[in-house]
Amino acid sequence: MMMTIESIQEEIIDEFSMFDDWMQRYEYMIDLGKSVPLISNSNKTDDHLIKGCQSKVWLHAALEDGKIVFTADSDAIITKGIIAILLRVFSNQKPENILAANTNFVDEIGLKEHLSLTRANGLVSMIKQLKLYALAYETQLKN
Amino acid sequence: MSFDVQKIRQDFPILQRKVNGYPLVYFDNAATSQKPQVVIDSIVDYYSNYNANIHRGVHSLSQEATDVYELAREKIKQHFNAKHNHEIIFTSGTTHSINIVASGYSEILQKGDEVIVSAMEHHSNIVPWQMLCEKTGAVLKVIPMNEEGNLLVSDYDTILSSATKLVFVNHVSNALGTINPIKEIIEKAHQYGAKVLIDGAQACSHILPDFQDLDVDFYVASAHKMCGPTGVGFLYGKSELLNILPPYQGGGEMIKEVTFKKTTYAELPHKFEAGTPNISGGIAFGVALDYLSAIGIDAINSYENELLNYATEKLLEIEGLKIYGTGKEKTAVISFNIEGIHPYDIGTIVDKLGVAVRTGHHCAQPIMEFYKIPGTVRASFAFYNTKKEIDIFIEAIKKAKMMLS
Numbered sequence: 307m308m309m310t311i312e313s314i315q316e317e318i319i320d321e322f323s324m325f326d327d328w329m330q331r332y333e334y335m336i337d338l339g340k341s342v343p344l345i346s347n348s349n350k351t352d353d354h355l356i357k358g359c360q361s362k363v364w365l366h367a368a369l370e371d372g373k374i375v376f377t378a379d380s381d382a383i384i385t386k387g388i389i390a391i392l393l394r395v396f397s398n399q400k401p402e403n404i405l406a407a408n409t410n411f412v413d414e415i416g417l418k419e420h421l422s423l424t425r426a427n428g429l430v431s432m433i434k435q436l437k438l439y440a441l442a443y444e445t446q447l448k449n
Numbered sequence: 450m451s452f453d454v455q456k457i458r459q460d461f462p463i464l465q466r467k468v469n470g471y472p473l474v475y476f477d478n479a480a481t482s483q484k485p486q487v488v489i490d491s492i493v494d495y496y497s498n499y500n501a502n503i504h505r506g507v508h509s510l511s512q513e514a515t516d517v518y519e520l521a522r523e524k525i526k527q528h529f530n531a532k533h534n535h536e537i538i539f540t541s542g543t544t545h546s547i548n549i550v551a552s553g554y555s556e557i558l559q560k561g562d563e564v565i566v567s568a569m570e571h572h573s574n575i576v577p578w579q580m581l582c583e584k585t586g587a588v589l590k591v592i593p594m595n596e597e598g599n600l601l602v603s604d605y606d607t608i609l610s611s612a613t614k615l616v617f618v619n620h621v622s623n624a625l626g627t628i629n630p631i632k633e634i635i636e637k638a639h640q641y642g643a644k645v646l647i648d649g650a651q652a653c654s655h656i657l658p659d660f661q662d663l664d665v666d667f668y669v670a671s672a673h674k675m676c677g678p679t680g681v682g683f684l685y686g687k688s689e690l691l692n693i694l695p696p697y698q699g700g701g702e703m704i705k706e707v708t709f710k711k712t713t714y715a716e717l718p719h720k721f722e723a724g725t726p727n728i729s730g731g732i733a734f735g736v737a738l739d740y741l742s743a744i745g746i747d748a749i750n751s752y753e754n755e756l757l758n759y760a761t762e763k764l765l766e767i768e769g770l771k772i773y774g775t776g777k778e779k780t781a782v783i784s785f786n787i788e789g790i791h792p793y794d795i796g797t798i799v800d801k802l803g804v805a806v807r808t809g810h811h812c813a814q815p816i817m818e819f820y821k822i823p824g825t826v827r828a829s830f831a832f833y834n835t836k837k838e839i840d841i842f843i844e845a846i847k848k849a850k851m852m853l854s
């Protein structure tokens with residue numbers, strides 16, 4: 307049985323609660339960044355670039371057995387860590403569940419600053435893009 | 450007067466604050482400078498004591514406000530040695546000033562005319578000219594730069610011709626800190642009868658341009674980079690040029706007479722100052738210039754150079770660190786990258802340690818393309834920064850490097 311989005315979020319919140327300071331959190335994220343399910347080189351094209359990021363972010367989505375599998379990459383490692391967390395939550399989930407999910411956990415794991423518009427790191431754009439893919443596939447599945 | 454940085458720091462309330470639990474180290478001065486208490490007070494004083502609309506009322510309050518606002522114009526004129534007060538147009542900032550000139554020339558230029566920009570302009574000093582060229586059919590030419598971040602003046606010589614009508618160059622590059630040889634650029638343009646606009650956004654807090662000595666046609670800058678408030682700046686133009694330039698916006702203040710048939714425009718500077726201006730901003734700008742002058746731009750410049758040399762030396766001790774913009778003539782700006790690490794990652798980590806730097810393309814994408822990099826980390830110093838802060842910054846960079854490699 308696949309874990310639900312909520313339970314994965316709970317798990318991540320738990321993991322992050324073990325850290326005492328920002329440095330440990332960031333070191334963990336940098337580590338996570340190394341485990342991103344990498345987008346294949348052939349998909350690393352401008353079509354898959356997310357706009358609104360200071361670092362480059364490529365995101366690809368494919369539907370497998372009614373679930374969306376995301377792959378991604380970035381040229382910045384902290385951004386990659388953020389992507390790793392997002393994909394852990396949203397990859398291999400049904401479009402409808404992705405659409406319904408909230409993203410409050412980002413705040414709870416101390417990454418709130420990455421939601422600010424001035425960061426221009428595109429966490430907001432990334433979440434938006436994940437949801438757009440979900441919407442597209444949901445529509446496709448219905449028809 | 451000896452330069453007492455500790456005393457100067459007391460003038461800037463924001464320097465007392467902490468960020469992310471650490472004392473703020475503000476090295477993003479090229480984006481905007483911090484404000485001394487006298488500037489902040491002048492805004493409060495205006496709204497508390499003599500707020501009124503200017504140039505319109507016969508009542509005393511309006512006259513008082515008008516006098517102080519016009520005094521600010523006078524201060525700008527004196528500071529930069531313009532010939533006349535009316536050659537100083539209050540604007541909302543550099544971008545606005547550039548757009549006034551670009552929009553005016555879009556009615557003057559013709560197909561086949563040429564305009565020249567440099568390869569190291571801020572987007573604010575590229576986009577309006579591209580729009581101008583699209584509108585008029587004029588051709589945009591570019592003065593290239595070299596690896597050190599210096600403009601190739603010899604190439605400028607070859608693209609200048611009698612078809613050249615306008616030249617736009619920044620006095621100081623915001624991404625590299627390079628001080629461009631504007632006097633030479635202006636002289637050469639004038640030999641062909643071309644007019645020159647200098648974008649001084651990055652220059653005026655470090656050096657003191659003399660408009661008459663430079664014989665510059667247009668010079669623009671923003672108050673917020675000179676210890677003044679945001680939302681105010683100026684356009685300097687020689688009066689004979691401003692007189693032929695069509696107005697930018699229609700509205701109150703800029704007219705002499707309005708009937709439904711025809712409106713006659715007001716004299717300079719009001720022709721370009723439609724609507725109620727940023728009155729408190731203009732006044733506070735004047736106060737900021739007084740503040741800078743009292744310390745002395747020369748003293749500021751030589752102290753900042755000390756900071757620049759110190760930081761450059763320390764940074765270069767870090768393995769894999771490369772500085773972009775290594776010309777001899779530069780302001781206290783260091784743009785750099787560390788091999789294999791994205792500038793964004795460095796900026797994020799040092800911010801956690803209370804150090805504010807800028808990362809990204811700095812609104813100068815052509816420069817990033819030139820160096821084939823996604824962006825840089827940019828540390829820009831002001832006269833209220835210290836060597837001790839540079840030490841903290843260097844430690845933060847080293848820590849970031851350790852975490853990220």
Ligand SMILES: Cc1ncc(COP(=O)(O)O)c(C=O)c1O
Pocket residue numbers: 479480541542543544545571573574619621622623648650651671
């Ligand atoms: C060289 C240069 N030109 C123009 C601008 C735009 O100034 P403003 O945003 O105040 O209009 C800047 C600001 O960063 C700059 O550095």
